[in-house]
Amino acid sequence: MSVARRATSTLQRAVKALWRALTAPGGRRARSAPPAGGDRVRILLLHANGMGGTIRAVFHLAGYLARTRDVEIVSVIRESAEPFFPVPPGVRIRYLDDRLGGRNGLLSRLPSALVPKDEAAYHRFTLRTDLALARYVRSVRDGILIGTRPGLNLIMARFARPEVVTVAQEHANLASHRPSVRRQIGLWYGRHDAVVTLTAADLGTYTRGFERSGRPRPRVLTRIPNAATPLDGGPSPLTEKTVITIGRLAHAKGHDMLIKAWAHVAARHPDWTLRIVGDGPRRKPLQESIAAMGLTGRVVLAGRIRDVAAELEKASIFVLSSRREGMPLVILEAMGKGVPVVSFDCPTGPAELITHGHDGLLVEMGDVRRLADAICTLIEDEELRRRMGARAVRTAAGYDLGSIGRQWDRLLTGLAAARRPGTAPRAADARGAPFRPGAG
Known part of the structure; x- marks a missing residue:
């Protein structure tokens, strides 16, 4: 078989696998599934081994949750051998697309079919990451799944099984996303159990967006800020120029x-x-x-x-x-x-x-x-x-880990407890006005 034919065959198999994942039973999320249990938490990150505020905040939160829960950080890609930040005790890291040897194979050279092209990190996703993410999310059958950026939150909304509690965390703000991304947020975020913003201002923007569009909204829309990272040493003497x-x-x-x-x-x-x-x-x-x-x-x-x-x-x-x-x-x-x-x-x-x-x-x-x-x-x-x-x-x-961590504890425990048989499903659909930020 020629190289071109093998490549075509590989692509066809990938597309078929992706289609099967999209159309699998339970693909349309509902909130009438049995109680999910909140003792297992998985947090999706783009690249857990990188350096940045989102990664640091997620590691910080994961360490707190791991005190009483089984916690795993799921890194979509791996481009560095080891995490830049120390991994908290009790936290595991799983990698879906290991790129330490570069992007190998045809699927790694093809663009994502699931992440909106205007998502800020679109260039980091490929068809290979699409398949890895779809398979992983569909494999999760219990507990709580937390996403940390629009591309991941949208995939969770489409692929997560009904019995899994999903939480879309916003580490930027709604107005910073391109219009096409905001449109997808409006279409799909209503399938999540909760959307969590970092600031009161962004919470207001999301709330107005759902109200104006008339689209289904998540069960919980709330604000939980990041916790301040405890740093070693004492205060600065403020003497250096x-x-x-x-x-x-x-x-x-x-x-x-x-x-x-x-x-x-x-x-x-x-x-x-x-x-x-x-x-x-x-x-x-x-x-x-x-x-x-x-x-x-x-x-x-x-x-x-x-x-x-x-x-x-x-x-x-x-x-x-x-x-x-x-x-x-x-x-x-x-x-x-x-x-x-x-x-x-x-x-x-x-x-x-x-x-x-x-x-x-x-x-x-x-x-x-x-x-x-x-x-x-x-x-x-x-x-x-x-x-x-x-x-x-x-x-x-006022932003210490204990205070912020307790807010997450209450949220996750409440979301798991709210999953009762007979709850009316509130799956998102394509109806309603455009979803966009705006002044109150």
């Missing part, structure tokens, strides 16, 4: 605007340094921008660093320049170290964590000059810096 930001080097994080703002800061305070911790696709253009603005040595791209606590202890100010966020966990980490935060008031998250003038400073989104001025305010006023840092510690304490 260092400003820090931590995050993936991606367009959404706005490092390009931060570097422009730092040009103004450096002109007034040439003895201060900006450290940008993280790595990603924007590293080269950011390095070029630093050189072009004459900021070499004053702005440092520090790369990926495991000891975030040590980095924060050497900083006197934390700055967030994101264009959009879900709920920036890194703000809470900085606050927990007593480091005051300057942040763009981007949608969503910062304004729910920072009380302007009390434990940090909020700046109008995209205003580079005001961002620079706010940083300079804290550089020039050490007493204000210390007052805000002390208040920030108290703010972060």
